[in-house]
Amino acid sequence: MRKILLQRLLQAVLMAWSVGTLTFVITRSLPGDMAYKIAAGRYGDDAVSTSAANAVAEELGLHRSAFEHYVSWMTDLASLDLGTSLVTGAPIVVELQNQLSYTLVLAGLAILVSALIAFPLGIYSGIRSARKSENSPKSRASLFDKTALAFSTFVRSQPVFCLGLILIFIFALELNWLPVAGSSGFVYTILPVMTLGLSLAAISNRVIRNSTVSAVQSGYFHFAKIKGLSAFEAFKCHAFPNIVTPALAFMGIQLIGLIEGVIMIESLFAWPGIGHGLSHAVFARDITMLQGTALLMGILFVLVNTLVDLSQYALDPRVRENRGYSQ
Amino acid sequence: MLELISFNTEVDLQSPNRREKVKRSRWECIKNNMRIKYLSILLVVASILLGACTPSQPTNRILISGPFEPVNNDPASTGYMFTRMQVLETLVDVDNQGQLIPGLATSWSNNEDFTVWTFNLRSGVYFHDGTLMNADTVYKSLSVAFGKPTPFSKDMIANMEVVSEYSIKFTLNQSYRPFPSLLSNYTTAIVAPATFGKFNRIKTLIGTGPYKITDFEPPHNLKTTRFDDYWGEPAVIENVEYVTGHRSETRALMVRTGQADIVYNLDPAAVSMLRTDANVNVFSDRIPRTTLIKLNSGHPILSDVKVRQALSLAIDRKGIASGVMRISNISADQLFGPNIRDWHIRSTATDNATDTISMTDADNNPTINNNVENGDLLLNRKKAAQLLTDAGWLVGEDGVRYKDGSPLTLDMITYANRPELITIATAIQDQWASIGVTLSVHIENVSAIPSGHADGTLQTALMARNFANIPDPLGIMLADFSSKEGGDWGPMNWQNEKVFSDLKTLSHTTDEHAYKSLISSIMQEVQQDVPLIPVMYYVQQTATSSRLRNFSFDPYERSFRVSQMRIAP
Numbered sequence: 081m082r083k084i085l086l087q088r089l090l091q092a093v094l095m096a097w098s099v100g101t102l103t104f105v106i107t108r109s110l111p112g113d114m115a116y117k118i119a120a121g122r123y124g125d126d127a128v129s130t131s132a133a134n135a136v137a138e139e140l141g142l143h144r145s146a147f148e149h150y151v152s153w154m155t156d157l158a159s160l161d162l163g164t165s166l167v168t169g170a171p172i173v174v175e176l177q178n179q180l181s182y183t184l185v186l187a188g189l190a191i192l193v194s195a196l197i198a199f200p201l202g203i204y205s206g207i208r209s210a211r212k213s214e215n216s217p218k219s220r221a222s223l224f225d226k227t228a229l230a231f232s233t234f235v236r237s238q239p240v241f242c243l244g245l246i247l248i249f250i251f252a253l254e255l256n257w258l259p260v261a262g263s264s265g266f267v268y269t270i271l272p273v274m275t276l277g278l279s280l281a282a283i284s285n286r287v288i289r290n291s292t293v294s295a296v297q298s299g300y301f302h303f304a305k306i307k308g309l310s311a312f313e314a315f316k317c318h319a320f321p322n323i324v325t326p327a328l329a330f331m332g333i334q335l336i337g338l339i340e341g342v343i344m345i346e347s348l349f350a351w352p353g354i355g356h357g358l359s360h361a362v363f364a365r366d367i368t369m370l371q372g373t374a375l376l377m378g379i380l381f382v383l384v385n386t387l388v389d390l391s392q393y394a395l396d397p398r399v400r401e402n403r404g405y406s407q
Numbered sequence: 408m409l410e411l412i413s414f415n416t417e418v419d420l421q422s423p424n425r426r427e428k429v430k431r432s433r434w435e436c437i438k439n440n441m442r443i444k445y446l447s448i449l450l451v452v453a454s455i456l457l458g459a460c461t462p463s464q465p466t467n468r469i470l471i472s473g474p475f476e477p478v479n480n481d482p483a484s485t486g487y488m489f490t491r492m493q494v495l496e497t498l499v500d501v502d503n504q505g506q507l508i509p510g511l512a513t514s515w516s517n518n519e520d521f522t523v524w525t526f527n528l529r530s531g532v533y534f535h536d537g538t539l540m541n542a543d544t545v546y547k548s549l550s551v552a553f554g555k556p557t558p559f560s561k562d563m564i565a566n567m568e569v570v571s572e573y574s575i576k577f578t579l580n581q582s583y584r585p586f587p588s589l590l591s592n593y594t595t596a597i598v599a600p601a602t603f604g605k606f607n608r609i610k611t612l613i614g615t616g617p618y619k620i621t622d623f624e625p626p627h628n629l630k631t632t633r634f635d636d637y638w639g640e641p642a643v644i645e646n647v648e649y650v651t652g653h654r655s656e657t658r659a660l661m662v663r664t665g666q667a668d669i670v671y672n673l674d675p676a677a678v679s680m681l682r683t684d685a686n687v688n689v690f691s692d693r694i695p696r697t698t699l700i701k702l703n704s705g706h707p708i709l710s711d712v713k714v715r716q717a718l719s720l721a722i723d724r725k726g727i728a729s730g731v732m733r734i735s736n737i738s739a740d741q742l743f744g745p746n747i748r749d750w751h752i753r754s755t756a757t758d759n760a761t762d763t764i765s766m767t768d769a770d771n772n773p774t775i776n777n778n779v780e781n782g783d784l785l786l787n788r789k790k791a792a793q794l795l796t797d798a799g800w801l802v803g804e805d806g807v808r809y810k811d812g813s814p815l816t817l818d819m820i821t822y823a824n825r826p827e828l829i830t831i832a833t834a835i836q837d838q839w840a841s842i843g844v845t846l847s848v849h850i851e852n853v854s855a856i857p858s859g860h861a862d863g864t865l866q867t868a869l870m871a872r873n874f875a876n877i878p879d880p881l882g883i884m885l886a887d888f889s890s891k892e893g894g895d896w897g898p899m900n901w902q903n904e905k906v907f908s909d910l911k912t913l914s915h916t917t918d919e920h921a922y923k924s925l926i927s928s929i930m931q932e933v934q935q936d937v938p939l940i941p942v943m944y945y946v947q948q949t950a951t952s953s954r955l956r957n958f959s960f961d962p963y964e965r966s967f968r969v970s971q972m973r974i975a976p
Contacts, residue, residue: 113862116854123484123556125824125853126873127594129895130861132556133854168479168625169608178624245656252664260660261472262650263627347653350472352627356653360476360626363852 084393088386092379099378100157101150103371108146114365115142121167121364140166153371162375163368167360172372175357180376182263183353186272186345187338191331193277198285201228203323205285206292213297228285235282241344244275248348261350272349276342280334288327295319325396332388336381464665466974467645469955471967472652472661473671476626480612483555485625486593491967492631492649493642494535495596495614498526498545499587501878501963505695505747507587511540511597511615520915521582526590528573532638534599535619542569548597549575551607557594558876559886582915588879593965617642617970627651642970662687662950668974669955669967673948674826675733686953692960693746695874696945697739698831700819701856703866704938705900708815713798715937720791721842722835728943731830739941740785741934743880746962749923750880752930791842800843808843816845821869822853831942832869857895865899871945872896875963884910888933898938906932 115137120128122136137143156163162172209225235243251258251271262268295301296319304314343355354373361369392399477488482495489495500510512526532540546569553561566578579586589595597615604610612620617639618631629649633642652658652670659677661667663684673681673689681687700718702709709715724738743750800808800815808815819835821828829850836846846867849855859865877883887897889910909929916922951958954975959968 112852112855113858116858117852119556120852120854122478124487125822126876127484127556127558128854129556129558129857131560133857133861135556169481170479170625248660252666253660256664259666260664261652261657262666348657350627350650350652350657352624 084386084389088382088389092382095378095382096157096375097154099374100153100371103374104146104150104153104367107365107367107370110365112365114367115140117363117365118166121360121366136166153368157375162372165361165366165369167364167366167369172368175369176354176372176376179352179354179357182351183342183346183355185269186276186342186351186353187335189269189273190276190280190338191335193273194280194284194334195331197277197281198288199327201281202285202288202327203292205229205289206323207296209289210293210296213293225289228289232282232286235278239344240275240279241348243279244271244345244348247271247275261348263351268349268351272345272351275349276338276345280331280338284327284331284334287330288323291323291326292319295322298322321395325392328391328395329388332384335384464954465646466976468648469644469646469668469969469972469974470648470650470661470666471669471671471969472650472658472667474651474653474655474658475671476651477623477629477649478626479609480620480623480625481555481609482552482596482598482612483557483594486596487964488629488649489612489614489620490593490596490616490965492629492647493616493618493966493968493970494612494620494631495593495598496616497591497593497596498528499591501588501591501875501965503962505878505963507591507878510591511545512590515587517586519917521584521586522579524577524579524586525570526575526577526587528575529638530573532615533636534601534615535613535634536599536601537636538599538601538613540597540599540615541572542575544600545575545597547600547603549595551603552595554607555594557589558592559589559882583885584914584916585877585879585882585885588877588882591878591965592876618647621646637970640970643973644969647967647969659950662952665952665954668952669958670950671947673950675731675948678948678950679733681950688951688953688955688958690947690949690951690958690960691734692947692949692962693737693744694945694947694962694964695744695747695878697742697744697872697874698828698942698945699739699742699870699872700835700940700942701860701865701868701870701896701899702901702937702939703863703899704902705863706866708817709866710900711798712936713794714800715940717791717794717798717842718839718844719937719940720785720787720794721838721844722940722942723786723838724943725786727831727834731827731834732943732946734946737943737946738785739943741930741941742939743874743930744944747874747880749926750930752927752934788842795842795844802843806840806843807845814845815843816847817866819846819848819867819869820851820855820859820865821848822855823850824853825871828869828871835869835942860893860895860899863900869942870896875965878963881910881913884929885914888929888938893938901936901938903932903936903938906936 113133115133116128118140119132119136123132153163162176164171165175168175205225205228212225248260248271252260258271259268260271296315298319301314301319304318305311309317342351342353343359345351346353346356354376357369358373360366361373475488475491477485479485480489482489486495490497497510498512499515500508502508509529511529511532513529515524515526517524528540528542528545534540534544538544546567549567553564553567563579563581563583564577565580568576568578570576577586599613602609602611602613615638617634617637619634620629621632622628622630627650631647633645635641650667652661652667655672655674655677658667658670659673659681662670663681663686665686678689678691681689702715702718704710704715724740725735728734728737741752745751795808795815799810801810803809803814819832821832823829829848832848836848839846856865856868856870859868874880874883877886883897887894889907891900891902893899893901906929909925909932913922913925913929916925947960947962947964949960955972956975957972959971961968
């Protein structure tokens with residue numbers, strides 16, 4: 081386990097350097113005058129002017145060479161100083177803390193909701209499906225599985241934005257149970273979390289369903305029952321761990337994608353998360369904010385992967401054996 | 408679930424005992440019924456819980472939503488939001504007609520040649536921290552403001568001095584008649600000395616308005632509460648919250664569900680939906696903003712006035728207004744709209760436009776002139792084609808016009824922050840193609856326009872020009888139309904010595920009759936010479952919840968005017 085952690089720490093350091101450098105190079109090579117773009121982000125569309133751009137260039141030292149800026153950023157990074165936003169003037173750490181906390185709440189709850197939907201649905205579908213293939217072709221399992229597949233396809237085939245609008249129409253407009261947008265309390269999280277949770281569950285329930293089919297049709301599962309275990313014991317001890325392991329790895333990837341890709345949901349539900357902050361940083365050429373956000377995303381990527389690795393390590397004895405860590 | 412898992416043990420399912428089978432089937436039936444019952448109970452409980460979660464509308468608080476993002480608490484960049492939320496105030500205020508009225512200054516006076524201005528300050532004005540406003544605090548506030556970007560050149564101010572406890576004097580480097588209007592801009596809002604920290608950085612924003620900040624989470628949320636020691640009429644509504652609603656449809660749904668009380672900047676689709684809702688009031692108000700095409704008059708093609716005139720005549724403004732904006736009476740035939748009285752020449756199509764805007768109803772629009780197409784006075788493709796021919800641009804076999812072997816092709820920059828601009832640009836692209844002009848539309852960041860102006864690369868740009876920043880149009884004209892350099896958001900490489908000279912005269916004219924006569928002459932010259940092509944006047948679409956009373960829209964968008972509103976009991 082220590083080796084996993086050390087490997088990931090090294091990855092995190094390399095990632096911080098590469099992501100920071102790449103972001104720097106990409107933002108520097110984008111077309112357009114940086115001072116004007118920052119001035120537009122800072123003073124608004126109506127107030128962007130040559131004099132504002134000149135003031136920005138003077139204040140931020142944009143006349144300095146790109147190499148000087150890069151060295152300065154790397155030096156600050158080494159002392160864990162991410163600088164201040166070129167647009168708002170606030171420390172990047174404070175901005176990220178604020179935005180990330182909102183996004184993590186959204187992403188964490190969405191993954192939880194997704195798991196609560198996907199596991200029962202996927203396992204039930206998988207068992208029904210396996211039962212159908214082994215028993216009578218007229219089993220009602222096929223209908224349930226087909227319905228689940230149709231529902232998943234319907235939810236996933238449309239943009240998450242449309243799904244959000246559908247939920248708003250039902251729960252906010254028609255039933256008037258929930259607010260449309262905002263972030264002033266728990267009740268405001270329900271609709272965005274449901275939107276994301278449903279969207280994620282639409283795929284993960286199919287992954288779980290396939291794992292379930294494989295597990296309950298496997299030789300080891302049959303053997304467990306033949307050797308005298310009850311159906312529940314056989315499922316709990318031999319099928320479930322084999323269903324959970326790939327599902328966790330998949331949901332880990334989903335979580336990363338979620339943190340990076342919630343921009344549409346944040347925009348629709350006026351949720352002040354990191355996706356929205358990142359898009360604004362891109363448009364306003366807020367380089368320090370971009371670098372800080374990209375860095376944080378990278379660290380989160382490594383962190384979530386590490387957690388997934390550790391959970392695999394804990395759940396799957398084959399991982400421990402293959403890595404040579406088993407006792 | 409358990410009985411499902413046991414499917415592999417065939418013996419369990421293929422029981423030979425018939426009675427056992429029937430018994431089992433009954434048990435399954437009872438279990439299914441119980442499941443349905445449990446599910447029903449669960450749904451009812453969930454509904455009650457969710458119902459209990461639904462936020463009720465507080466009677467002492469309203470929620471406002473708009474696309475405006477207050478990025479920080481610096482008046483230089485986000486002051487417009489703090490004046491709209493009535494946290495900050497300026498020395499000079501503006502009424503609905505654009506006339507200057509007293510704000511924190513009760514009166515102002517000038518010397519003969521408009522180079523010395525004295526402002527008398529209102530007494531008994533307290534900042535939100537209890538400090539009394541006087542000439543010293545105003546001096547400090549303006550000194551910091553003038554050190555940051557403002558929509559006017561600070562070089563014009565030679566000196567600022569405190570004359571007495573409630574009087575402050577400005578000495579200018581040159582005559583500048585519209586000087587008071589500059590002090591109505593949000594960047595010059597008056598803040599308390601305690602606002603500033605080290606190096607005059609904004610620490611906490613402390614203003615003088617009827618509301619003070621209680622919580623601020625840039626750029627999404629701003630909460631204010633009533634300031635009881637306000638110098639004017641105290642506000643009725645106790646708490647006001649602003650939530651940034653990024654999307655028009657979100658804002659529309661917020662007001663429709665009653666979550667928001669006022670929502671700004673609605674798109675045509677949202678307006679159509681809200682007009683059918685009895686619980687929502689929709690307001691359409693003309694604002695001093697015009698959609699314009701900026702032209703580089705120094706460009707080889709656009710330097711010919713005939714080409715500029717032809718491009719203007721080929722635009723179907725009425726079609727764009729009804730097709731894209733779904734509003735009638737907003738076609739722009741000149742720079743300033745009808746609500747900017749002195750500067751709007753009342754002679755053309757827009758004479759029929761009133762301040763009340765109606766949704767599109769093409770049949771109701773009067774036909775003004777039989778010689779025009781589609782009821783649009785400015786649309787005349789025949790004349791446009793003739794002008795291009797006269798300018799030497801002849802139609803080739805491919806339908807594109809050529810001169811000396813070069814095609815008549817132009818680039819246009821526009822930006823996505825105002826989504827309608829992209830649609831309008833493509834409509835213009837199609838309309839110009841009908842007279843043989845090829846137009847390439849480029850969607851850029853808004854900053855590409857001043858940037859392209861500065862480096863000379865810009866050819867044409869479609870933009871929404873805000874004239875409310877400096878409410879006196881003379882300020883805008885002096886900044887943009889008095890030299891060949893033009894302005895970032897005005898003409899480019901355009902030269903008209905008569906206009907330049909008239910504007911200089913205008914800046915120090917004291918005779919009101921001569922003043923108005925010069926304005927008319929200047930605007931007619933600008934209209935003839937087409938340094939910019941006006942397309943349409945802007946209309947702000949706002950919606951309010953039915954419980955809100957005394958709502959009024961500020962056409963200069965300086966204030967949400969919440970302090971005068973109240974909530975219906």
